[in-house]
Amino acid sequence: MKNIFLALSILLFGFISYAQDNDPQDQAQDEIKINVTNFIIFSYGDLAYERLINEESSFGVSFVFNIGINDDAELPDYGRKFSVTPYYRQYFSRSYAKGFFIEGFSMIHGGEDEVFNQITFEFDRNESYTNVAFGVSVGGKFVTGNGFVAEVYAGIGRNLLNTNASTALVGRGGVSVGYRF
Numbered sequence: 001m002k003n004i005f006l007a008l009s010i011l012l013f014g015f016i017s018y019a020q021d022n023d024p025q026d027q028a029q030d031e032i033k034i035n036v037t038n039f040i041i042f043s044y045g046d047l048a049y050e051r052l053i054n055e056e057s058s059f060g061v062s063f064v065f066n067i068g069i070n071d072d073a074e075l076p077d078y079g080r081k082f083s084v085t086p087y088y089r090q091y092f093s094r095s096y097a098k099g100f101f102i103e104g105f106s107m108i109h110g111g112e113d114e115v116f117n118q119i120t121f122e123f124d125r126n127e128s129y130t131n132v133a134f135g136v137s138v139g140g141k142f143v144t145g146n147g148f149v150a151e152v153y154a155g156i157g158r159n160l161l162n163t164n165a166s167t168a169l170v171g172r173g174g175v176s177v178g179y180r181f
Helices: 002-020 036-042
Strands: 030-035 044-054 057-066 080-091 099-117 122-143 148-159 169-180
Touching: 030 036, 030 057, 030 148, 036 044, 036 169, 044 169, 099 148, 099 169, 122 169
Parallel strands: none
Antiparallel strands: 030 044, 030 169, 044 057, 057 080, 080 099, 099 122, 122 148, 148 169
16 A cells, blocks of 8 residues: 555655756646545546646546545445546636636446345445446636645436445545645
């Protein structure tokens, strides 16, 4: 686990140092972010890269992976082991790609679900799954003059494969911090 944090730190600081070499007259077009809510609550590493298309829109991709620090704790992790989430955002403000936004996303995710035994009325085994979902999110992005980014967002999507009442929906959201370069 320490290796994961070390690798994430090196990656983030590498992008920041690269961004400082650019001409300050150029409009920053790239962002790298870490979702701190997913890390704190669900023990997920959640990294995102976003590319600004213009002042009103962007596209990006988020990578989520279970880092397993809740294995012995009573905190939820919902069985998800990974997800890859490409998204497109439309911004509704006069500022350059910040403020209120609406996002459309797709998600490929997998993990393990507990299977409920209707004879013994207990969860008796785990079953692996992979699924695809489509959904929408809303949120707000705040950017400082130095490129620090903070965003808050929440969304919901519908799984398309192997859905039942407990796995029909997928959530997306949190508080992310990062850097625009």
